[in-house]
Amino acid sequence: MNLATTLAAEPNEGLAHISxxxxxxxxxxxxxxxxxxxxxxxxxxxxxxxxxxxxxxPSKAAAKAPEVxxxxxxxxxxxERPKVVTRSVSGARDVPDGPGASAGDEKGDLxxxxxxxxxxxxxxLEFGGVLTRALSVQRAPWGNMYxxxxxxxxxxxxxxxxLLALKKNIAWLGLPLVTTVLLDLGxxxxxxxxxxxxxxxxxxSYWLWIHVSTAIFCGAVFYVGFVATMLYLxxxxxxxxxxxxxxxxxxxxxxLERLPSAASLDKFSYRLNAAIFPLWTFxxxxxxxxxxxxxxRYWGWDPKEVWSFITWVAYACYLHAxxxxxxxxxxxxxxxxxxxxxWLFNYYGVNIFVTGxxxxxxV
Numbered sequence: 001m002n003l004a005t006t007l008a009a010e011p012n013e014g015l016a017h018i019s020x021x022x023x024x025x026x027x028x029x030x031x032x033x034x035x036x037x038x039x040x041x042x043x044x045x046x047x048x049x050x051x052x053x054x055x056x057x058p059s060k061a062a063a064k065a066p067e068v069x070x071x072x073x074x075x076x077x078x079x080e081r082p083k084v085v086t087r088s089v090s091g092a093r094d095v096p097d098g099p100g101a102s103a104g105d106e107k108g109d110l111x112x113x114x115x116x117x118x119x120x121x122x123x124x125l126e127f128g129g130v131l132t133r134a135l136s137v138q139r140a141p142w143g144n145m146y147x148x149x150x151x152x153x154x155x156x157x158x159x160x161x162x163l164l165a166l167k168k169n170i171a172w173l174g175l176p177l178v179t180t181v182l183l184d185l186g187x188x189x190x191x192x193x194x195x196x197x198x199x200x201x202x203x204x205s206y207w208l209w210i211h212v213s214t215a216i217f218c219g220a221v222f223y224v225g226f227v228a229t230m231l232y233l234x235x236x237x238x239x240x241x242x243x244x245x246x247x248x249x250x251x252x253x254x255x256l257e258r259l260p261s262a263a264s265l266d267k268f269s270y271r272l273n274a275a276i277f278p279l280w281t282f283x284x285x286x287x288x289x290x291x292x293x294x295x296x297r298y299w300g301w302d303p304k305e306v307w308s309f310i311t312w313v314a315y316a317c318y319l320h321a322x323x324x325x326x327x328x329x330x331x332x333x334x335x336x337x338x339x340x341x342x343w344l345f346n347y348y349g350v351n352i353f354v355t356g357x358x359x360x361x362x363v
Contacts, residue, residue: 022129036115044108314339
């Protein structure tokens with residue numbers, strides 16, 4: 001099929017309808033997965049979530065009035081010094097990871113397995129919705145904000161499932177992920193919905209497959225890193241309160257105690273952002289090359305181009321800060337949040353509130 005035939009082809013309304021049905025079906029299953037994740041957190045045992053407190057609480061008493069035990073061995077006194085948990089320069093504490101959302105409880109584990117199974121089913125349905133949307137117009141299924149949104153949430157869930165298969169202790173990500181996916185899809189089918197149609201001629205390029213697909217994948221990984229960073233900040237505050245002798249509330253203890261340690265969350269988010277940053281660099285370069293082919297210039301200070309570069313600079317500052325000893329922990333985490341906010345504004349803010357050459361993508 002040549003370009004002229006593609007441009008003249010009418011959308012397949014039957015496949016477009018099937019796509020819509022699959023997306024709504026995926027939303028229904030994601031909702032069931034949300035309730036299953038909630039049940040995992042609510043019914044998981046709370047008797048196994050005191051490891052952080054046990055590791056950190058004694059440190060204050062030991063620092064104030066260290067008890068030194070004296071044992072006599074053949075007339076020679078041997079001092080047994082207490083073990084004091086201290087905070088390292090990187091902001092990490094020597095505390096174990098939490099037991100997870102289910103806290104190792106049999107009932108909680110059951111709900112957790114149900115939640116993951118429902119998430120897999122919803123992912124398959126949503127992937128089918130994206131695929132049939134593409135087949136209905138015989139092109140890449142990310143030509144407008146609606147298509148970008150459904151593809152983005154599909155990829156984000158796919159990233160989570162792959163990480164879950166490779167790294168068993170990230171089930172804590174399930175509840176915030178499913179919640180965000182439901183919000184994303186709800187916004188997509190109500191505010192951002194666009195009927196299946198062909199693209200303007202400028203978008204008919206193989207760069208649409210390369211540039212936009214890498215942007216979607218980068219955004220999905222950045223999102224997972226963002227969730228880990230947010231949870232790191234909550235967990236770090238929780239650990240700091242315990243270390244200072246404070247008593248967190250029952251809700252905070254029940255939820256935050258089950259998460260990985262602040263150090264583990266910090267390391268996890270950093271590795272994700274560092275791993276995907278080179279691909280985001282390629283995404284910007286690919287966009288510049290495509291702009292040169294379509295508009296005759298590689299850079300024109302278009303709002304989308306500017307905010308893509310701002311996002312790149314923000315993540316570059318974050319990674320550079322992480323390489324500096326004084327900018328690890330919470331300071332670097334705040335930079336990561338700012339960087340993801342730039343990415344988010346680049347997608348929603350620029351497309352909705354700013355007019356530029358990328359406005360043909362539509363709402």
